Amino acid sequence: MSFEKLDVDIISEGLRTKVIGSEVVVFKNTSSTNDIAWEYSGNEANNGLAVFSEQQSKGRGRMGSKWLSKSGQSLLCSIVLTNTKAKPQLLTLGCAVAIAEAIQNCCEVEPRIKWPNDIIIAGKKAAGILLESRIGKGKSDYVIGIGINCHQDQAFFAKQKLQIPGTSIDIESKKVVDRNELAKELLGNLDRWVEIAGSDGGKILERWKQLSSQIGHRITVEFNKQRFAGNCIGVDPVKGIILQLEKGGVRMFEAAQTTIVKHL
Amino acid sequence: MSDNLKKVQEVIDLMKENDLIEVEIVDGDKKILVKRPSATAPVVTGVPMAAAPVAPAAGTVPAADTDEGLEDITSPIVGTFYASPSPDSKAFVAVGDHVDADSVVCIIEAMKVMNEIKAEASGTIVKVVCKAGEAVEFGQALFKITPDR
Secondary structure, eight states: OOOOOOOHHHHHTTOOOSSTTSSEEEESOBSOHHHHHHHHTTSGGGTTOEEEESOBSSOBOGGGOBOOOOTTTEEEEEEEESSOOOOHHHHHHHHHHHHHHHHHHHHSOOOEEETTTEEEETTEEEEEEEEEEEEETTEEEEEEEEEEEOSOOHHHHHTSOOSSOBOOHHHHHSSOOOHHHHHHHHHHHHHHHHHHHHHOHHHHHHHHHHHBOOTTOEEEEEETTEEEEEEEEEEETTTEEEEEETTSSEEEEEGGGEEEEEEO | OOHHHHHHHHHHHHHHHHTOSEEEEEETTEEEEEEOSSSSOOEEEOSSOSSOOOOOOOOOOOOOOOSTTOEEEEOSSSEEEESSSSTTSOOSOOTTOEEOTTOEEEEEEETTEEEEEEOOSOEEEEEEOSOTTOEEOTTOEEEEEEEOO
C-alpha cells in the first residue's frame, strides 16, 4: 500500500507561524533529519527551518538508541532553533505538549505524555523527541528532532524489541492520517508552544500536567546508574518524580538526572 | 499534583527556605521524614515505614583541586554525564588528547535534552573524573586538564 508523499507546498500553504516553519524542506532520504538540521543551524538566518524526510537511514533516539521507520510511514521532522529565550527544560515540555495537541487536533485520538516528553496513545509510544543542544559562550543552539509513527501496522511493532510497546496513529484512530495535514498542525503548535516556553513557563507546566500519564502507574527509573521500581505518587515536570518504592520508602528523583526505563 | 507530592514538596520548600537538614512530620498513623544531606538533593524516606534505607545523595561538588597546575572542565548544568554519543561508540575525548575551547568533550543529559559540552579551555586531558551515567551537579569537575602555556 502506498501512502501520500510529503509536499513542501501543501505543508507551507496557509501556514501562519512566526518562527517555526519559516522555511520547509523535504528530503526523500537522509541519514538523520537532526544531522541535516545541525548543518543548517550554522547560519542564523535558518532559525525556525523545518527539515522533513520520508526515510532515515540512521534515525536516532536518546543515547544511540535507534528510531525505526520505513519510508513514508512516519512523520520525521527536525527544527532548527538558533535564537530562543526558552530554557531547555521548558522547551522539552513545550515540544511534548505541541506534539500531543497536534495529534489530538488532527487524528481524533487522545495522546498523553510519558514523563518528560514521550507521546503515548493507549499506553503505547506513538511519538518521540530528541532535543539536542550545543552550548557555547552566551549562546545555545537547539535542534528539535521529532518522530511520529503514522502508517505502521501491528506487524511492524510485533517484530521490534522495544522498551515501551509502540503504536501508530493509524492503528489507534482506525483511519489513515494525512501526514501533510499533521505536519502543518505540528509546525503551528510548535511555533505557539516554543514561544510560550520563552515567556510563560507556568502555562506550559499547567498544560503538561493535564496531559501527563504517570500518576498511579508502576514504573522503574534509572538514577545515577541505579534502578528503582515503585508506584508513581507524584510528578512534577521540572522538579522530579516521586515514587513509593517497592523496597520501602518514598523518594523524589531529580528530573534532570532521572530517566524512566519501564512504564507499566 | 497528588496530595502526597504536594505535602512532600511543601516540606522540601520549607527546608530549603530555612536551610534545615531534617524534618519529621507525624499526622495520625502517617509519618514523613525528610533528610537533606546537601543543599541540592533532598532525600525522602519512610511513609509510613520506619527505618527505610536512606538513599545516597546526588554527587556533591568535590573539594578544592589539589593537583598543582591542573585545571578543571566543569559542568555548566545539572544532569547525567555521558562520555560518548552512544554506549557503543568511542568517547569524545580520552586521557592524552589535546582539546581547545570548541572541542566537544561530553554530553550532559538533562530532562532528555542532550547537551553537547565544549571544553571552553585549551590543554591536554589528564583525567576523566566522571563515569558514564553518573549524576553531576552544576560546577562539578568533569575532566582535569594541563592547560596550554
